[in-house]
Amino acid sequence: MILSKIYLEALIQNDRKRIEMIYEECYPPIKAFILNNSGNQEDAKDIFQKALLQIAMRYKRETFEITGDFQIYLFAVCRNLWRREINKSKRKVTNREVGNIYIEETDSALALLEQKREELFTEKLTLISENCKKVLSLYFSKIPYSEIVKTLNYQSETVVRQRVFKCKKKLTELIKSDKRYLSLKEL
């Protein structure tokens, strides 16, 4: 997508005019998503800003390609940053935190690598069979085995369990055989 490349270049060149175009085109649905998911205006601004900076720094280092629409990609990054924000409160304190306050650049770098991992896992999920996708989608959504049996017309929970195991094994093989996994493995 040529427009994606234009926007990526605009970000690392600090092209204000094009960054305004990105804002006008992309901000409203992102704001709507965050407001509809327990966020407020300040959260929406914050997430949008973090997402654009994250994309800029990633492009600066990797010159990666967005295969689809820039707007959709940015939305996905914002959605994940918001997921991350909401889940921060559930985390236990680790020895990386100093007085519960992260250095912002550390947090940004980690968020970026977590985003890359999410993209890799999600991409590989699309490569498994349709049946495996359905089973694993329900499994990862924490749907009980008894309900997966009914929804997908399996014979028993044992059969579902075996199917989940086989599908996960396939997914795991796809992820671990990708060279991108090696750099993310240490996370």
Next chain:
Amino acid sequence: MNLEEDIWIERFLKDELSESEEKDFRERMSSDTEFREKVAFERQLFETLNQEDWSFAETGASVEFEAYKALFQSDEARNINQTISEVIDKHQGTSKVRNLRKWIFYPVAAAITLVAVLFGVDHFGRSSEELYVSYLDKSDLPSFSTRGDDITQKELLTAQSYLNNKQYDKAEPILSNALESGYEDGALYINLAICQMQTQKYDKAESTLNMLIASNLLDGEKGYWYKSLLYLAIGKTDKSKEALNSIIDNSYFNQEAAKELLEELE
């Protein structure tokens, strides 16, 4: 990894192990590096591919991490960040004015209501249409999931913009096409039904909501709530009460609002 081990790890991640089982599990993790790595990977899979969770990095010890950290600390990053911030602030100035108008409206409306009550004006006993508008306004509309092919995702984002601007007639055909092309999403059904209600296509709205209720989607039960509002819009109060009673009896979505609305109807 064999199936038994997989089950053991799954039970650990779901907090289903007994105290003694968990003790054994943790001992195995502390002494078996390979096992520990398997657990970590399974946890990452679960937290990443579950839309409610997020997989946080456990450590920043990698070359890539250090490189990105340095980039984020650079002057270049600061300058780009500053520009983005200024662009957002410039546009937020406009939206702040819009919000201010909205926040003037609601206190005035509240004051008018208070005066009406003090002077004995009966502002209860609202018509079914008034109740429809009031409760639809209070309902938080769900956002679409972004899985699906690029064309569908782009179209749905366009539809979302139309919905935000209450251009229901423009959003409706996009949502209808997405549904017909097999895109299954609870939020899609709900937003389509609302577009149909707001453009007086009540029969279609009813069909849409029935399809939602009959689907295997987790949002399926939300169909009852929106059906109750649909029936209010067309003055079928009895049918609305039926839907509300279903919600209350089955503890479906928006049970408290259903009780409140039922009380108003009765």
